[in-house]
Amino acid sequence: MSAPPVRRKDKLMSDEQALEFLARGLCGRIASVGADGWPYCVPLLYVWADGEVRVHSPAARGHFRANVEHNPRVCFEVDEAGEVFDYGRFACDTSVAYRSVVLFGTVRIVEDARAKQRFFDALMAKYGKPDSGRPKHFYPRLDEVTLYAIAPERITGKETPLPAASEQWPAKDRTKSPDARPSLSASPGWSSSLALHNPGMDSPHDG
Numbered sequence: 001m002s003a004p005p006v007r008r009k010d011k012l013m014s015d016e017q018a019l020e021f022l023a024r025g026l027c028g029r030i031a032s033v034g035a036d037g038w039p040y041c042v043p044l045l046y047v048w049a050d051g052e053v054r055v056h057s058p059a060a061r062g063h064f065r066a067n068v069e070h071n072p073r074v075c076f077e078v079d080e081a082g083e084v085f086d087y088g089r090f091a092c093d094t095s096v097a098y099r100s101v102v103l104f105g106t107v108r109i110v111e112d113a114r115a116k117q118r119f120f121d122a123l124m125a126k127y128g129k130p131d132s133g134r135p136k137h138f139y140p141r142l143d144e145v146t147l148y149a150i151a152p153e154r155i156t157g158k159e160t161p162l163p164a165a166s167e168q169w170p171a172k173d174r175t176k177s178p179d180a181r182p183s184l185s186a187s188p189g190w191s192s193s194l195a196l197h198n199p200g201m202d203s204p205h206d207g
Helices: 015-024 063-070 113-127 190-197
Strands: 028-033 039-044 047-049 052-058 073-086 094-110 145-160
Touching (some): 039 052, 039 063, 047 113, 113 145
Antiparallel strands (some): 047 052, 052 145, 073 094, 094 145
């Protein structure tokens, strides 16, 4: 697949780090596109196994199933947000510690009952309570779910670690606008409102 070059290479995770985070992430989000051209994004629990992302949904044909029957190309994302921190003297000098992995790939429907069994074993190993007292490896409604497998074509991971207190404002001023001066006519709410829309405020997915 074609894609623009990564702009913030300083934030890139190694391949090993990205795959490790992908394996343990809590909730993923899958974006697909329908026949009408509208995108659709849905959060799902998932399993990373055998080099694929695997998710499930009810067997009834819904929005996601209709989309991937039209176009099997999807985008999958998982993230972990940390603490918001200040790094400079202006409101837009604000960022957040985070990790994020984005995967582009092609999805297929898995019909094999044994593959569904293995998927739910892995799903319960990841999310289930080990001492629930319920029967293990027994799923009486396998025929009522659809299992999807996403084969990746491109995986990238980015992160911003939380800086030490000595690297945060006000201990250190790392503003990206060192020559800026607030206008005397600015209203009291100027700084906080600007921070929400100013392109200088760091975004985890910006490039």
